[in-house]
Amino acid sequence: MKNLYLIKPLPLGTISPLIYGHFSEHIGGVFYDGIYVGEDSPIPNIKGFRKALVDAFKAINPPVLRWPGGCFAEVYDWRDGIGPKNQRPTRLNWWTPHDKRFEPNLVGTHEFVEFCRLVGAEPYFAANITSTTPLDIRDWIDYCNSPQGTTTYAKLREQNGSPEPLNVKYWGVGNECWGGGGNMDPETYAHEFRKYAAIMRNSAPGLQLIGCGPNGNDWMWTEKFLRVFHTSEHAMSGYSVHYYCGRSGDAVNFSNDNYYHLLAKAGFMENIIQRNWNLISGWGKQVQCPLFVDEWGCWHPDGSGPSKGYNLFEQQSTMRDALVTALTLNIFNNHCDKVKMANVAQLVNNLHCLFLAGKENFILTPTYHVFNMFKSHQGATAIKTAVEGQKIAFANPDSNRQEELEKLSISASIKGSQLTLTVANLSLDEPEQLQLNPVGFQLKKDACITLLNAQDVRAHNDFDAPNAVEPTSISGSSDCVAIPPATVATIAAELA
Numbered sequence: 245m246k247n248l249y250l251i252k253p254l255p256l257g258t259i260s261p262l263i264y265g266h267f268s269e270h271i272g273g274v275f276y277d278g279i280y281v282g283e284d285s286p287i288p289n290i291k292g293f294r295k296a297l298v299d300a301f302k303a304i305n306p307p308v309l310r311w312p313g314g315c316f317a318e319v320y321d322w323r324d325g326i327g328p329k330n331q332r333p334t335r336l337n338w339w340t341p342h343d344k345r346f347e348p349n350l351v352g353t354h355e356f357v358e359f360c361r362l363v364g365a366e367p368y369f370a371a372n373i374t375s376t377t378p379l380d381i382r383d384w385i386d387y388c389n390s391p392q393g394t395t396t397y398a399k400l401r402e403q404n405g406s407p408e409p410l411n412v413k414y415w416g417v418g419n420e421c422w423g424g425g426g427n428m429d430p431e432t433y434a435h436e437f438r439k440y441a442a443i444m445r446n447s448a449p450g451l452q453l454i455g456c457g458p459n460g461n462d463w464m465w466t467e468k469f470l471r472v473f474h475t476s477e478h479a480m481s482g483y484s485v486h487y488y489c490g491r492s493g494d495a496v497n498f499s500n501d502n503y504y505h506l507l508a509k510a511g512f513m514e515n516i517i518q519r520n521w522n523l524i525s526g527w528g529k530q531v532q533c534p535l536f537v538d539e540w541g542c543w544h545p546d547g548s549g550p551s552k553g554y555n556l557f558e559q560q561s562t563m564r565d566a567l568v569t570a571l572t573l574n575i576f577n578n579h580c581d582k583v584k585m586a587n588v589a590q591l592v593n594n595l596h597c598l599f600l601a602g603k604e605n606f607i608l609t610p611t612y613h614v615f616n617m618f619k620s621h622q623g624a625t626a627i628k629t630a631v632e633g634q635k636i637a638f639a640n641p642d643s644n645r646q647e648e649l650e651k652l653s654i655s656a657s658i659k660g661s662q663l664t665l666t667v668a669n670l671s672l673d674e675p676e677q678l679q680l681n682p683v684g685f686q687l688k689k690d691a692c693i694t695l696l697n698a699q700d701v702r703a704h705n706d707f708d709a710p711n712a713v714e715p716t717s718i719s720g721s722s723d724c725v726a727i728p729p730a731t732v733a734t735i736a737a738e739l740a
Contacts, residue, residue, distance in 0.1 A: 282350070300599065419456065423459065513575050557594050617696060627656050688739070
């Protein structure tokens with residue numbers, strides 16, 4: 245048995261609800277037949293949006309949803325997605341060369357904001373600075389946010405069915421500008437940010453402008469960007485980081501070493517947060533550059549999802565993906581003083597998704613269940629935890645070198661009179677017993693314990709077996725908690 249200390253006198257900060265955000269790109273089957281089925285569809289829908297998805301998504305309190313990309317944003321013209329649907333153009337999009345699918349623009353600005361309102365999320369727009377001008381983005385902000393009847397674009401918005409402003413607060417100034425978003429070097433992007441931000445922030449009050457940070461562990465991007473940006477007077481409200489923990493075996497058919505290898509890659513998120521934050525702090529930009537982990541998750545080989553490769557990048561989500569999710573969210577909770585927002589990629593029929601859908605079929609993935617189990621952390625005060633460490637040894641399947649991984653991933657928070665403790669036991673074969681030791685407070689005896697696991701870590705839900713992996717809740721003691729191997733656990737207990 246291990247002693248786990250929960251140290252209330254050492255708060256880490258408030259866990260921003262935005263850490264539990266999401267990402268929805270116009271790629272593959274994310275929107276069409278995923279989120280959006282059309283108002284005339286026999287599939288139950290609300291204004292064309294799949295009702296089962298709306299209901300399930302709303303239940304986990306999604307704080308924010310990023311759109312329309314991703315790389316899709318690099319060639320997106322917002323004007324294509326307004327006005328009567330039967331008059332909207334069909335366009336090539338960024339992903340057309342990959343899957344030969346075209347963008348019908350059935351979901352545009354109004355529809356996306358409507359979806360956000362249905363599920364209770366704030367919209368977060370990724371602005372295209374690759375192939376449009378600052379004036380184009382200014383006009384989009386004008387269209388979305390100008391008061392009723394004030395400007396020509398505000399009147400056009402009213403003509404299109406929304407008299408009141410859409411109040412879009414979060415705006416990404418470009419996407420992956422080190423790659424498809426312009427193939428820029430960091431110094432060039434810093435100047436581009438200053439140019440676009442000058443126009444964007446002058447368009448409406450209260451905008452949160454998010455700058456493009458590095459791809460994964462590209463520390464030099466952050467260093468070189470800040471060398472130019474640090475003298476800027478232009479407001480930045482967040483600094484975007486993207487990190488996918490890469491491939492290790494197939495999405496479903498992976499070895500035990502693949503399992504540990506992927507979790508070790510996921511754990512590298514902690515290094516990415518800490519090192520970027522050290523650079524940001526070195527330039528004194530903590531207020532302007534809180535971290536926005538705009539895209540994160542597992543990226544497995546294509547074709548394991550139910551569409552059998554038709555939906556680009558669609559993959560199955562197993563218990564391994566659920567454990568990656570728990571590990572990552574625990575990292576965000578424990579670095580809540582540095583991370584203001586994070587958006588898992590993506591929502592449905594794609595990478596690391598919460599849902600899989602096709603025609604009348606709709607299922608929740610193990611990743612969804614983790615978000616549901618962790619939602620009580622939103623807005624809570626994170627507290628420091630301490631437990632005796634234990635390493636798991638494994639062979640890196642890429643190099644055959646011996647590596648190690650921490651067995652336990654833990655975070656804890658207090659909101660009002662409730663403690664929420666989330667634990668991932670990453671070992672495939674060793675259970676864990678934790679003796680809870682509150683420091684600076686006491687717990688009532690009874691606790692609600694929710695466990696997510698399966699007989700095999702490769703287990704997943706599909707259209708034939710939609711509930712093969714789902715959590716179970718039991719009543720237990722707040723003194724001692726037993727956690728089986730390869731299990732995500734949430735312990736909820738009232739403060740005495």
